[in-house]
Amino acid sequence: MIRAAFIGIDRYHDPLIRDLNGAVRDASALWAVFSDAMEGMEAALLTDEQATLEAVEAVLDATLGVATEDDVVLLSFAGHGTADHRLVLADTRAGDVLGTTLAMAQLATRFRESRARAVVLLLDCCFSGGAPARVLDIGLVPRDIIQPLVEITGQGRVLFAASAVDQAALEDPGTRHGLFTKAILECLLSASEPVSVIGMADRVVQLVRADANRLGYDQTPVVFGHVEGELLLPAGRRGQRYFALFPERGSARTTGAFEDLAAFGLPEEVLGAWQERFPQGLNALQVAAVNEHGVLDHNSLLVVAPTSAGKTFIGEMAAMKAISEGRKAVFLLPYRALVNEKFEDFSAIYGDQLDLRVARCSGDWQDQVGDVLRGKYDLAFFTYEKFLGMAVAAPHMLHQIGLVVVDETQFITEPGRGMVVELLLTHLVSARTRGVSPQLVALSAVIGDVNRFDRWLDCGLLQTVERPVPLTEGVFERSGRWSFVAAEGDVRSEQLLNHAVQQRRVQASSQDLLVPFVRHLVSQGEKIIVFRNARGPSAGCAEYLAQELRLPPAQSVIEALPVGDLSTMSRRLRAALEGGVAFHNSDLNREERVAVERGFRDPAGGIHVLVATSTVAAGVNTPASTVIIVETAFPGARDHQQPYTVAQYKNMAGRAGRLGYESHGKAMLLADNGLERNNLLRQYVQGRPEPVTSSFNSNDPGTWVVRLLAQVRDVPRDAVIDLVANTYGGYLAILQNPHWRESMTQRLALLLDRMTSDGLIEEHEGLLSLTMLGRACGESPLRLESALQAVELLRMLGPQPIALETLLVLVEAIPERDEAYTPQSRQGEAGWQQALNRRYNPEITRLMRYRAPSDRAFYARCKRALVIADWLDGVPTGEIEDRYSANTFSRVGHGDIRGFADGSRFLFDSVLRIAAIVLGRADDPEAVSALLRRLDFGIPVDALPLTLLPVALARGQILALWRAGLCTSKQISGASTARLEGILGTGTRQLITHLVTTSPGPA
Incomplete structure (x- = not known):
């Protein structure tokens, strides 16, 4: 009979040991394929926390130890190895490798002492190579490269290893199997009769070599040992056990009910959490993403839809599908504030409720870079720049990821951010040539012509202008009328105020229109966002609206504001909130902005009107019933004002219409007269957003080249043009100009010579590579x-x-x-x-x-x-x-x-x-x-210990404690509650209680 044990470890207890993606999948698939093929086979499956050193030794006793002369023992191990030929188990400790690993020498002894007729060990790990290989690299150097592996073998003993001892053992990013296990499964499942172990070896070697070359590596499996006669393994079969672990769901569809998504393998607890958040189920856009575009079947997709259409949840569904399959998912966002907001939201939903590991990397002190690089996460949020920098500097990171969601992809057209968005997308597109192909879900606000963007990304396109809450756009003018585009497409007018707007001061201003108009809308029970083009006007507008409207104070928001280190805007915000109005701009600190956002979202928050700069339009969750856009250009000298793009206007307008609160939303521009009204209607309301474009500049390719070279290793000089052509800008340029490649090649030749003389590039045997200085420049955000x-x-x-x-x-x-x-x-x-x-x-x-x-x-x-x-x-x-x-x-x-x-x-x-x-x-x-x-x-050195307390403190609170001489947890625990309240303010008693109870007392 065959006695078998299959061991696979993705997650390790020790935080210093990098997690894997496919080892559990390897062991589970081999166990299922053999178990389905041979009913009654005694086969153990140990994965992750089950695969401790004690448990593995017990399994070896139950197979090798009890085998008779009639038995064949089949063992497989997928996970990390060490450089001195040890197998790393789930409870291995980096500080005690010798005492917590299984040495190959120990296995050799067990193999020799076993009475089994034959023993086969399938070893999908490696003893060298580094990331993304299956090896624990902690500085150990093998004393003897070959001998420990040879000792395993002997008469009737076969070791089939994933790679030579000086090579990496890689994982395939598509199937998430090790290349070695993937090839073995292919040989077993394609066979119609028992498979010879020795005969299978040649085929496995060919398959692994080809796959490794595609990934840019060398990997050649090796066989040690021999048997008399022919040792056969049963042909593999996908049966009940296999499909229970790896169900085929290609034909599954949804009607919009969350319960339908169980057919895609999504866990019940996830579906239950979604049902609680969205009792209405999936909307039409989300159903189309699932049924027509296969977003839950690993298909990549570009989604272009208005604000509030439900785009983000499409990425969220794909993320939960990836995580349910043991893959990792990442969201890329334009701003650090959005990373923090999404991290907090998803931590509450998926971390606290569903016990998933949620991480963030945005470029501040709270980043969990170490956890991400070691794979100690399920779901992570990055800013664009942070993700690109980490992916280039640590290439193995991309091998771990099963899904990348790029939110606000329209930023590729922005002059300041477009380059980094295009470079990170180029990195993902180029990785496919190396076999690294995580699913991509790109989310974009409404844009004009897609301009072959989806073709460059090689993904499906789901595009709509429909919103779950209809939006009416128009222009309000001094006559008290507003002109709007009706659902049928024609322009109509309606008298909103029964009198013309009166001029309030010596000169006419937007205040003339805003005060009576906002008063009218508030009287109708509406929540309003007023967009202003700069910080000063946003605060000033909120102040005069609060004075004129005289609404009840937003007391709960006032009480939530930090009390220390007040800026000028902090004081002005409090004054506005006393009249039920708030403003939101970059002159507020993070705690103040969060308090305003939450207060505006809360129906009982007391904020009826929010005056904001355009950053609120970029993903911050502040829906309103009506949006008023006062200016249509960013400030500057009179001749140098930068007009809003149609896309920027549409994003601001899209904040109108609260799902679950209103049946429709309204977005209004302001005009002084009929001529301006007609211009605004034509240019913005009826205007079409600009097409997607690239920020690549053919006349100044230096920054692009050094950053593209940072994404690769050695490259032939004449292949640099291929790197440039692989960008979205290069793709469009080639389509538009058949001679572009030739002219760019000439320009690149001069550039590469200059970069060589500057010490950024070196050439060896016809291959270019960045020097240390060049790589430092190429991996930086600097031009x-x-x-x-x-x-x-x-x-x-x-x-x-x-x-x-x-x-x-x-x-x-x-x-x-x-x-x-x-x-x-x-x-x-x-x-x-x-x-x-x-x-x-x-x-x-x-x-x-x-x-x-x-x-x-x-x-x-x-x-x-x-x-x-x-x-x-x-x-x-x-x-x-x-x-x-x-x-x-x-x-x-x-x-x-x-x-x-x-x-x-x-x-x-x-x-x-x-x-x-x-x-x-x-x-x-x-x-x-x-x-x-x-x-x-913003604190001195002596105050740094206060940032490490278990309670998050604002800058003003840290500085107040520092000035009082309380800089450590022991000093705080020794202070009286009365003294702390005198330092931090009377409204901080709950914080003080938490501080005192969580700070250790004096030693």
Whole structure:
């Protein structure tokens, strides 16, 4: 008889051991295929937490130990190996590898002592190779490469290993089996009669070699040992056990009821949670994604639909399907605030309720980068930039992922963000040529012509302009009438106010229209968002609406606001909330914005009107019944205003119409007269959003090339054009110009020569690769010219020691930072040059002038550096605002301060990496981490322990405790409740109780 045991481990108890994706799937499939083929076969299946060292040894006793001369023992192991030939079990500890692993030498002894007629070991792990291989790399070096494997074998003993001992054993991203196990299954399942183990070996070797080459690796399985006669294994069969583990669901469909989705293998607890959130079931868009586009059958899909159409839930369904199959899912989002919002929402739904591991990586101190790189997550949220940087620097990460959801994909057309969106999508598209092909679900707001975007992505297209809540768009003018486009497509008019709008002050303004109109809408019970084009107008508008409307205070929101470190906008927000109105802009801190968003969503929150800048339109969950869009251009000099695109207008308008609250929504522009009304109707209401375009610039390909080269290893010089042509911009260019490739090749030749002379590229035997410096530049978010300017600045700095905070100052001299808006007087503010001299030294100030486009830009660099220095020192926000505001018209607000700190933090990692190469710096990682956390919080070094408390504190609370000399948990636990309440405020008793009870007492 055949005695068998199948062992597969994806998840390891020790957090230092990287999780796998396909090992459990390997063991389960082999167990099922053999068990279905041979009824009565004694076969054990140990996976994940079951596969401890003790359990595996017990299984070996039950197979090898009890086998007789008539028995064949079949063993398979899928998981990590170590460099000194040990099998890593679920409870292996990295700190005690020798005592918690199973050595191949121990297996050799068991094989020799077993009475079995024959023993076959299928070993899908490796003893070298590194990620994405199945090997635990902790620095052990094998003393003898071949001998431990040879000792396993002997008469009647066969070891069939996934790879040679100096090669990786890889996982196939498509089937999520190891390449070795995948080939064995193919041989077994394609056979119609028993399969010879030795005869199968040649076929498995061919299949694995071909698949590994497609992934860009070498992997050749090896066979040790021999048997007399022919050792046969039964032909495989997919039967009851197999289909219970791997059901075929290609024909499953849904009527819109969540219970239908059980046929796709989605767990009941997930379906129950969805039913509770969405009792109405799936909408038409979501049903189409499932039935017509196979989004739950691993098919990639581009979804283009209006705000509130239910796009995000399509990605959510695909994510739960991937996770239910043991794969990992990631969501990519444009803003850190959205990453935090989605992380909190999904943690509550899937982490707390369903025990899934939810992670985030957005570029702040809370990031779980280590967990993600080790595969210790099920669902993760990234900003675009963070995902691209990690995927390029750690290629194995993409091998772990089964689904990528890219939200707000229309950002590919944005001048500032388009490059990174296109580069990350190019990375995913290019990975398919290496056999790495996670399912892609791209979600986009309404766009114009798709412009072959779906063809470039090689995915299906689901496009609609229908909304679950109908939206009427139009223009409201001073006559009190509004003109709108009816459902039939014609323009109609309706008198909303029974009188013309009166001019309220010396000059006509939008206030004339807003006050009576918003008063009318509020009287009808509506919730309104008023969009303004800048921070100042948004706060001012909220203040005068609160004064004029005199609504009851939004008391619950006021009580939820942080009480310390108030900015000018913090005080203005409180004043507006006293009249039932709020505003939302970047001058509010995160806690204030979250309180406003929650208060507006809550029907009992007391906020009837929200005045916001356009960032609210980019995914923040703040639905309204009516949206009023006051301006149609971003501010600037009169001749340099940037008009809204139609897509930007449509996104703002799309915030109108609350599902479950209204039967329809209204979006209104404001006009002074009939001529302006007609123009706005034609340009925006009836306008078609702009087509999808690429931000690739054929005349300036340097940044694209260095970042594309960072995504590959060695590449022939004449193949660089293929990297460029593989971008969306290259794809469109080739379609439009048959000679584009030829002209771009000539341009690239000159560029590559220059990059070689700059020390970014080296060539060996006809292959190009990035140098250490080139890779540092290519894996950074810096443009090529900016990276080279950073190199020049660092070389000018010379070898003298320089503090991390001083190096942070030089970040402000990089061209990207010159683009940061810095409020200052018309001629610039020269005094900040002297202030920087006093703070640092004249040499640093001299470097800050390097290649500054103007004196005014130089003064702005100095000003930003000083603002950040004060922020790090814990200077109160209001004091920083007053100190650096030149006048009423060029005020520095909290949003500017936070923006300066975030912008410098974003580039600081790249500058540090370049500095390590150029200057040979070896900065202490803990010191770097501490500085980055100080940038996040705006606090001095002594206050850092307060960020590690089990209770999250706002900046004002941290600074208040720091100034009171309470900087550690022991100091806090020793303080009285009365003293803490005096420091943190009278409305913080619950927080104080939590602080005291969770902080350890004095030792």
